[in-house]
Amino acid sequence: MINMRLINVLIFYSVFVLGGYNAYSQSIILNLPPTVILSENHISLEDDETMLFDSLMNLSSLGIVDASLIPAAHLYNYVWDNRLVNPYQRRVIDMPDTMVIDFSQFCAPNRNLVTSDFGFRRGWQFHYGIDTRLKIGDSICSSFDGMVRIVQRGRAYGNYIVIRHFNGLETVYAHLSKHLVKVNQIVRAGEIIGLGGNTGRSTGPHLHYEIRYLGQPISPRDLIDFESHTAIFRIVDLNAEHFAYAKELEEVRYYTVRRGDTLSVISRRLGVSVDRLCQMNNIRRNSVLRIGQRLRYT
């Protein structure tokens, strides 16, 4: 009796649950361990209308998704999220060991001039990628073999793509005019994944390109020669030094300008010289301050 019930459950499961799977995607093989484990917050339906509730999320919540196709699945604790750029909550700033990354496949996403570098911008805003100029419609290529993790539209990034690579890195391509790949799709190094554009928070057609490890951005300048658009090293020894900037960022503090504030008032209140405030915020002694403006003071 119990066996019959079990068989009925299995039939129901294979016909309705697995059968329904085909409607979503062909890229995930079923019924093979280990499973992808997503914590609760990764499958919550939030207010984001762009959220993609894809096959992997559905299937992983049922415990029937094969993780062996997902690049660097173990390194990323089997988290595979199709919505958040950094869902990992991992602190790599103090990584004790060196991680050896195979960079030999590297293909430049495009081969144009750098217009904005990784690092602080306008004194206080941090730029987590590198920008290259382009014409709308220019081809954008995947840097390495990998699997597409995110394809969506964001307020700041515009149309963007995130790819997880087999070498353990992830790359982000933003402000695109068009996506040419689907979520969970396997891509090759150099494959065209989208077209350059001017979507999102962008003041002219460009590509915003990021390289991340466990969710934390790395300066692409440390790894890529943007004159020749080639990799500096075939093998990269990734270590805590690559994330030293993040340590500095943790110490940064901001002051929000209030009514009646002047640089000298703020200087006295915070105990930081006017010259230092000007230098850190890239402003002049006689610059007009706006109420609500953020000033960096450490």
Ligand SMILES: [Zn+2]
């Ligand atoms: Zn950018």
